[in-house]
Amino acid sequence: MSVLIKNGRIVTATDDYHADIFIQDSTVSLIGRDLVIDASHTIDAAGKLVIPGGIDPHTHLELPFGGTTTSDTFETGTRAAAYGGTTCVIDFAVQTRGTSTLEALDTWHAKAAGTTAIDYSFHMIITDMPEHRMPEMRRLADEGVTSYKLFMAYPGAMLSDDGTIFRTMRKAGEDGTLVCMHAENGIVIDELIKIALSEGHIEPKQHALTRPTRLEAEGTHRALAIAEVARAPVYIVHLSAYDSLKELRDAQARGVMAHAETCPQYLLLDIDAYDEPGFDGAKYVLTPPLREKWNQDELWTGLRAGNLNVISTDHCPFCLKEQKEIGKDDFSKIPNGGPGIENRMSLIYHYGVNKRRIGLNRFVELTSTSPAKIFGLFPRKGTIAVGSDADIVIFDPEHEETISYYNSKTHHMNVDYNAFEGMKVKGFTETVLSRGKIVVDKGEYLGRPGDGMFIKRGPYGGAYQPVAEQYRLETPGFRPAAE
Ligand code: DUC
Ligand code: ZN
Ligand code: ZN
Numbered sequence: 001m002s003v004l005i006k007n008g009r010i011v012t013a014t015d016d017y018h019a020d021i022f023i024q025d026s027t028v029s030l031i032g033r034d035l036v037i038d039a040s041h042t043i044d045a046a047g048k049l050v051i052p053g054g055i056d057p058h059t060h061l062e063l064p065f066g067g068t069t070t071s072d073t074f075e076t077g078t079r080a081a082a083y084g085g086t087t088c089v090i091d092f093a094v095q096t097r098g099t100s101t102l103e104a105l106d107t108w109h110a111k112a113a114g115t116t117a118i119d120y121s122f123h124m125i126i127t128d129m130p131e132h133r134m135p136e137m138r139r140l141a142d143e144g145v146t147s148y149k150l151f152m153a154y155p156g157a158m159l160s161d162d163g164t165i166f167r168t169m170r171k172a173g174e175d176g177t178l179v180c181m182h183a184e185n186g187i188v189i190d191e192l193i194k195i196a197l198s199e200g201h202i203e204p205k206q207h208a209l210t211r212p213t214r215l216e217a218e219g220t221h222r223a224l225a226i227a228e229v230a231r232a233p234v235y236i237v238h239l240s241a242y243d244s245l246k247e248l249r250d251a252q253a254r255g256v257m258a259h260a261e262t263c264p265q266y267l268l269l270d271i272d273a274y275d276e277p278g279f280d281g282a283k284y285v286l287t288p289p290l291r292e293k294w295n296q297d298e299l300w301t302g303l304r305a306g307n308l309n310v311i312s313t314d315h316c317p318f319c320l321k322e323q324k325e326i327g328k329d330d331f332s333k334i335p336n337g338g339p340g341i342e343n344r345m346s347l348i349y350h351y352g353v354n355k356r357r358i359g360l361n362r363f364v365e366l367t368s369t370s371p372a373k374i375f376g377l378f379p380r381k382g383t384i385a386v387g388s389d390a391d392i393v394i395f396d397p398e399h400e401e402t403i404s405y406y407n408s409k410t411h412h413m414n415v416d417y418n419a420f421e422g423m424k425v426k427g428f429t430e431t432v433l434s435r436g437k438i439v440v441d442k443g444e445y446l447g448r449p450g451d452g453m454f455i456k457r458g459p460y461g462g463a464y465q466p467v468a469e470q471y472r473l474e475t476p477g478f479r480p481a482a483e
Helices: 074-083 101-112 135-142 162-175 186-198 213-230 242-253 264-268 271-275 280-284 295-305 344-354 360-374
Strands: 002-011 016-024 027-032 041-044 049-052 054-059 086-094 119-125 147-151 178-182 234-236 258-262 392-402 424-434 437-441
Touching: 002 360, 002 392, 049 360, 054 074, 054 344, 054 360, 074 086, 074 424, 074 437, 086 101, 086 424, 101 119, 101 135, 135 162, 147 162, 162 178, 162 213, 178 213, 186 213, 213 234, 213 242, 242 258, 242 295, 258 295, 264 295, 264 344, 271 280, 295 360, 344 360, 344 392, 344 424
Parallel strands: 002 041, 002 049, 054 086, 086 119, 119 147, 147 178, 178 234, 234 258
Antiparallel strands: 002 016, 016 027, 049 392, 392 424, 424 437
């Protein structure tokens, strides 16, 4: 099978030029001007952008959470991702406390295998990591799972204590793998929730009011400090507010290998969404919650300045009916999470590039190249280059759409609302190639469940040496300026 993409404007994180791309089987085999080659399929991409497929390194498909399960399966969620121009997701397997992480990996493999529209990989959510289980981390890495997520929130369920976090980070630093942190002080948050409920406050907005930015900033500070002392890199997930961005900047300035992602919901939605009538505010009960609007400009600045490295979705969909409704009389029981896997590329192109907040190369970097590099997928994925997987999106910069649950062009996620309802975007995915196969073309899905395959990832940052040596600080901490 071969595909020739003619006349497109190829944009990567670093390049921007007009050329043709010849794809043989699953990889890019030739890039050049005016290629004359017999291919089984030719696509005319004149007037279109030809970009690396999006990589969404933070999704939760078929995740049991909050007494229910996210409404998108690996099949429906990855198909929606493909429609939106994402060709690879990194989802989260979850260790059941007290059991092996390798068992959890088997469970997640069984859910995803043979069902996905696009390629996928896994992080491992670690809920406990006693000494005797530490060797599993290396085994996971050998299986291509080279990153873990730990929680500072949800005491009694997901929360890891600081000792576990330190031990895990230290081992990750030695192995060349990466710890992702959910950074929020969950113990204090639980106290705030108790107070709110005891005073009779049950409505969805309380979710935001009981999770102040200062408690995200405290978690972020602690995660960064522990990583610094553990001499390990760290990746802060779903950073939502200026308070925590400041902590990140300080740590980066003193040399901590700190990375962070934010998500479209924090860039484009704000706390006023919880005031939607009735129970509709529950649509935005995701964690961390939506913040005051002024934070958005700060996050865009962080993306431009390079402090924030990735835009993921944290796609974690629950239907309003029957799932979010579990918390109708108690906001703390509303399952935490929201949808977004399908809309990320258009939203960030429109509100980022069209609105001149970020450039085109940075758009590609934030949505594809940088997650590929950080999470050990590069250069196989995250760019368009000879030898790379032909995960390619032909993106029409002139195509306008309104994002809406009711618009069959923009909503294929298995959830009964869209968090970005009514937003108008200019810039839309037209054709999607996943390892050389055309899976979406002009709104039509041409793929099949099982087109996607599990991708074993390499070490953090593509490093082949333990990173601790590269970033070793002898005595992490404050040093007075030399006399
Ligand atoms: N954290 C996530 O990353 N996703 C869903 C809920 C949460 O707390
Ligand atoms: Zn989280
Ligand atoms: Zn998440």
